[in-house]
Amino acid sequence: MITTFKEIYDAIADYAPIRLAVVNPRSNYIIKALEQAENNGWIKPLLFTDNDTDKSLAVAINAIKNDEADLLMKGNIDTATLLKAVMDKQQGLRSNKYLTHVAAIESPNYDRLILTTDGGVNPTLNETIADSIIDNVLQVTDALNNIKPNIAMLALIEKVSAKLPETVFADKIAKKYQSDSRFTIEGPIALDVALSRKAAEAKHLTTKMAGETDVFIGPNITATNFISKMLLSIGNSTGGGVIIGAKIPIILLSRSDTMQTKLNSIALGLLVYHNQFNMD
Numbered sequence: 001m002i003t004t005f006k007e008i009y010d011a012i013a014d015y016a017p018i019r020l021a022v023v024n025p026r027s028n029y030i031i032k033a034l035e036q037a038e039n040n041g042w043i044k045p046l047l048f049t050d051n052d053t054d055k056s057l058a059v060a061i062n063a064i065k066n067d068e069a070d071l072l073m074k075g076n077i078d079t080a081t082l083l084k085a086v087m088d089k090q091q092g093l094r095s096n097k098y099l100t101h102v103a104a105i106e107s108p109n110y111d112r113l114i115l116t117t118d119g120g121v122n123p124t125l126n127e128t129i130a131d132s133i134i135d136n137v138l139q140v141t142d143a144l145n146n147i148k149p150n151i152a153m154l155a156l157i158e159k160v161s162a163k164l165p166e167t168v169f170a171d172k173i174a175k176k177y178q179s180d181s182r183f184t185i186e187g188p189i190a191l192d193v194a195l196s197r198k199a200a201e202a203k204h205l206t207t208k209m210a211g212e213t214d215v216f217i218g219p220n221i222t223a224t225n226f227i228s229k230m231l232l233s234i235g236n237s238t239g240g241g242v243i244i245g246a247k248i249p250i251i252l253l254s255r256s257d258t259m260q261t262k263l264n265s266i267a268l269g270l271l272v273y274h275n276q277f278n279m280d
Helices: 005-012 028-038 054-065 078-086 127-143 165-176 191-195 195-203 220-233 260-276
Strands: 016-021 041-050 071-074 100-106 114-117 150-154 182-189 216-217 238-244
Touching: 005 260, 016 028, 016 054, 016 100, 016 260, 028 041, 028 260, 041 054, 041 220, 054 071, 054 078, 071 078, 071 220, 071 260, 100 127, 100 182, 114 220, 127 165, 127 216, 127 238, 127 260, 150 191, 165 182, 191 195, 216 220, 220 238
Parallel strands: 016 041, 016 071, 114 216, 150 182, 150 216
Antiparallel strands: 100 114, 100 238
């Protein structure tokens, strides 16, 4: 099982470079990230830049449809604009699933990559979106060679309470998938218990995954986003993220990302892409 970004870098090192379509890359931080990824032998960047952002986006997507590019990356373009185009049935990149964001975070205090989802696309959850969140994150765990990941449906407490709707929802999803052979799921489960066996013991809770959780599904976009940003900002962690749910992964970079995070995001997107299409 891949547990660090270095191992991701190693895993994609021997693959042929991927033709990466980048929409409207103007900022130095994007150009530098692309230069580093190209120097690493990961990509052949194809830059689609136009004063009309919508036009550059349309041309980039068309390049993928015509097999002139393999993978899509966001440059200096609004995320909502990019995702709207991807979800347009006429563009041909849409699948039958919702788009969801998966962040992979490497912490010196945890023995595996922390996958948080969905902290970037869907503001609220329902059962259908949760189904896509799980299916999408399994694309990432599969690429990481994690055969049967542990998935936590996060909530404030472990008891189901009508006063805390996220506990009811977590319980519903956990019960729905409790017999799924692809993964182990528990919920509702608090973040401290998901992360620590000691926390579970202190609360006298019976759990199979405390301290060994791979996937952390938050109760809403805000909570999930906060977890990732807190770890990356002051948790001495590094990370990267991709959008899953279209026919190809989509690499998104934030203006606040460090250079390491930018490269990690590109590497993670490439790993999922290579695994998805079983490329040699």
